[in-house]
Amino acid sequence: xxxxxxxxxxxxxxxxxxxxxxxxxxxxxxxYSKKEFLLNEGAICNSQFFIISGLIRVFxxxxxGNEKIIxxxxxxxxxxxxxxxxxxxxxxxxxxxxxxxxxxxxxxEDLEQAYKTIPKLERAxxxxxxxxxxxxxxxxxxxxxxxxxxxxxxxxxxxxxFSQRVPxxxxxxxxxxxxEYLSELRKxx
Amino acid sequence: xxxxxxxxxxxxxxxxxxxxxxxxxxxxxxxYSKKEFLLNEGAICNSQFFIISGLIRVFxxxxxGNEKIIxxxxxxxxxxxxxxxxxxxxxxxxxxxxxxxxxxxxxxEDLEQAYKTIPKLERAxxxxxxxxxxxxxxxxxxxxxxxxxxxxxxxxxxxxxFSQRVPxxxxxxxxxxxxEYLSELRKxx
DNA sequence: GTTATTTCTTAAGGTATCTTAATTTTTAAG
DNA sequence: CTTAAAAATTAAGATACCTTAAGAAATAAC
Numbered sequence: 001x002x003x004x005x006x007x008x009x010x011x012x013x014x015x016x017x018x019x020x021x022x023x024x025x026x027x028x029x030x031x032y033s034k035k036e037f038l039l040n041e042g043a044i045c046n047s048q049f050f051i052i053s054g055l056i057r058v059f060x061x062x063x064x065g066n067e068k069i070i071x072x073x074x075x076x077x078x079x080x081x082x083x084x085x086x087x088x089x090x091x092x093x094x095x096x097x098x099x100x101x102x103x104x105x106x107x108x109e110d111l112e113q114a115y116k117t118i119p120k121l122e123r124a125x126x127x128x129x130x131x132x133x134x135x136x137x138x139x140x141x142x143x144x145x146x147x148x149x150x151x152x153x154x155x156x157x158x159x160x161x162f163s164q165r166v167p168x169x170x171x172x173x174x175x176x177x178x179x180e181y182l183s184e185l186r187k188x189x
Numbered sequence: 190x191x192x193x194x195x196x197x198x199x200x201x202x203x204x205x206x207x208x209x210x211x212x213x214x215x216x217x218x219x220x221y222s223k224k225e226f227l228l229n230e231g232a233i234c235n236s237q238f239f240i241i242s243g244l245i246r247v248f249x250x251x252x253x254g255n256e257k258i259i260x261x262x263x264x265x266x267x268x269x270x271x272x273x274x275x276x277x278x279x280x281x282x283x284x285x286x287x288x289x290x291x292x293x294x295x296x297x298e299d300l301e302q303a304y305k306t307i308p309k310l311e312r313a314x315x316x317x318x319x320x321x322x323x324x325x326x327x328x329x330x331x332x333x334x335x336x337x338x339x340x341x342x343x344x345x346x347x348x349x350x351f352s353q354r355v356p357x358x359x360x361x362x363x364x365x366x367x368x369e370y371l372s373e374l375r376k377x378x
Numbered sequence: 379g380t381t382a383t384t385t386c387t388t389a390a391g392g393t394a395t396c397t398t399a400a401t402t403t404t405t406a407a408g
Numbered sequence: 409c410t411t412a413a414a415a416a417t418t419a420a421g422a423t424a425c426c427t428t429a430a431g432a433a434a435t436a437a438c
Contacts, residue, residue, distance in 0.1 A: 060333070068333050070326075083323045092330070119308055126315035133322050134272045137259075140329065141281070144249070144257050144365070148425075167385060176333070181425055183387050337395080356415060370395055372417050 001029065001052055005104060008050075008076050012127040019118050026110040032097040038079075039095035045084035047107045051077050054101025055165055059173070060093045069174040071139065072098075074162060078128055079103075098166060148177045149185050190218065190241055194293060197239070197265050201316040208307050215299040221286040227268075228284040234273035236296045240266050243290025244354055248362070249282045258362040260328065261287075263351060267317055268292075287355060337366045338374050 002024060009015055015023070029052075032038060038056065039045050049056075051073055058079065059069045070093060073079040084091040085108065106114070115122050145151050152175055156163050163171060168186075169179035177185075191213060198204055204212070218241075221227060227245065228234050238245075240262055247268065248258040259282060262268040273280040274297065295303070304311050334340050341364055345352050352360060357375075358368035366374075 060330075062333065070329070070333075082319060083326060086319050086323060115312070119311075122308075122311040122315050123304070126311050126318060129315060129318040129322060130271060130275050133318060133325070134275060136322070136325055136329075137272060140259070140325075141249075143332075144251065144259075146252060169385065178426060179386075180388085180427085184425090187387080358415065367396060368416070369397085369418085373395090376417080 001102075001104070004052055004076070005050060009124055013120055013124045015118075015120060015124075019120065022117055023114055023121065026114050027104045027106050030103050030105050032101045032103070034097055034100055036097050037094060038097065038103070039081060039084075039091055039093070041092060041094050042090050043084075044088055045081040045091050045095075047105045048078055048080040048085065048111065049095075049103040049105050051075055051079060052102040052104060054097060054103075055099040056095060056097050056101055057166075057170065058093050058095050067173055068176070069170055071136070072162070072166065072174070078132065082132075098170075143176070148175060148181070149188075151175050152177075152182065152185055190291075190293070193241055193265070194239060198313055202309050202313045204307075204309060204313075208309065211306055212303055212310065215295050215303050216293045217295075219292050219294050221290045221292070223286055223289055225286050226283060227286065227292070228270060228273075228280055228282070230281060230283055231279045232273075233277055234270040234280050234284075236294045237267055237269040237274065237300065238284075238292040238294050240264055240268060241291040241293060243286060243292075244288040245284055245286050245290055246355075246359065247282050247284050256362055257365070258359055260325070261351070261355065261363070267321065271321075287359075332365075337364060337370070338377075340364050341366075341371065341374055 002020075005024075005027075006015070006020060009020075027050075032054070038049060041061070053075055056073045056079060057069050058071050058073070058081065059067050062068050079095060081091045081093050081095065083089060084093075111125075115125075142151055142154055145154065152171070155171065155175060168182060172179040172182040175182070191209075194213075194216075195204075195209060198209075216239075221243070227238060230250070242264055245262045245268060246258050247260050247262070247270065248256050251257050268284060270280045270282050270284065272278060273282075300314075304314075331340055331343055334343065341360070344360065344364060357371060361368040361371040364371070
């Protein structure tokens with residue numbers, strides 16, 4: 001677990017053993033079982049989660065009472081609700097485990113403290129946030145694509161292995177179409 | 190101009206006069222006249238731009254040849270194509286001035302260098318990137334809203350002054366509806 | 379292994395939004 | 409001031425996607 005995080009950070013910055021040790025003290029390992037919530041709507045998101053294993057989704061419930069999946073998270077992704085985390089506003093979204101999931105959790109105050117103790121961490125999270133930004137922009141690009149059929153095909157092509165870990169109706173929600181219509185699309189292929 | 194950037198950074202970090210001076214040496218002021226391009230599709234985006242005054246749009250051209258506006262940028266916003274800038278890939282988008290626009294520009298190598306010389310800058314850009322992330326997520330939320338009518342009303346409500354600086358058909362593009370249909374929506378109100 | 383729960387499919391009818399194309403209005407140019 | 413170019417509107421017909429509702433298939437629970 002420690003090794004996994006270390007490997008992850010190595011992509012972006014080189015921490016000393018010492019620095020890693022300090023950082024690790026701020027982290028808590030947590031396990032969520034399938035369907036359990038990491039964050040509820042209305043709560044203030046006080047943590048960032050690094051997914052060690054498992055699968056989560058970030059979703060909201062719209063005015064009509066339908067679930068709308070905003071994104072998925074898998075191993076080696078940081079997940080949070082940035083808006084709530086940074087601005088300390090009540091979250092409009094839920095974060096939920098879709099499989100039994102293990103995360104490393106750091107809360108806001110500890111992260112702020114860690115930034116001071118380990119300046120290099122600023123760099124790491126600057127880069128991580130940039131990558132998150134790119135990921136979200138790429139999703140939006142998909143989104144702008146004509147026709148939900150194309151959108152679905154792209155999704156499966158790019159996230160093949162992963163598309164088998166989540167039910168179709170969640171993919172539909174993520175792609176912003178109804179499960180019924182997604183079923184139609186799949187048939188017509 | 191210098192003062193403007195200083196005021197902007199003050200929101201997030203406190204730079205010394207000295208640090209500001211150094212950072213300023215890396216920046217170039219540039220002026221683009223209306224319709225001029227800051228970045229073309231296919232080019233690698235090698236800079237980040239801080240908008241001093243004016244108005245820009247980031248857009249792409251889809252398979253059908255239609256413009257699709259991804260976002261607008263105004264005074265005191267950083268603009269770049271993150272995907273191209275970070276990953277050094279050819280840009281899929283255009284960045285264009287919609288009014289005569291003045292920017293402060295920093296290129297990638299200089300920014301990397303500046304991070305080394307002024308560590309606090311890492312912190313500043315970590316925070317800036319977080320804010321950009323939040324902005325993009327908020328847009329997506331809009332997006333998830335039922336009905337384009339609601340979407341349009343929200344847009345006007347939130348960006349009132351600004352919505353008068355851009356033509357309707359660009360707002361339509363931003364909201365992902367046709368100008369004809371937007372016209373319909375406006376009438377029915 | 380039988381029952382319950384969750385997920386996926388099918389089909390009919392409805393609606394939001396698009397397409398095309400022509401017309402008007404507004405803004406820019408000479 | 410006049411003409412050209414850009415932007416906004418209108419309207420009719422087309423279609424992508426939704427809604428509802430019911431039944432089939434798959435997965436989980438007992």
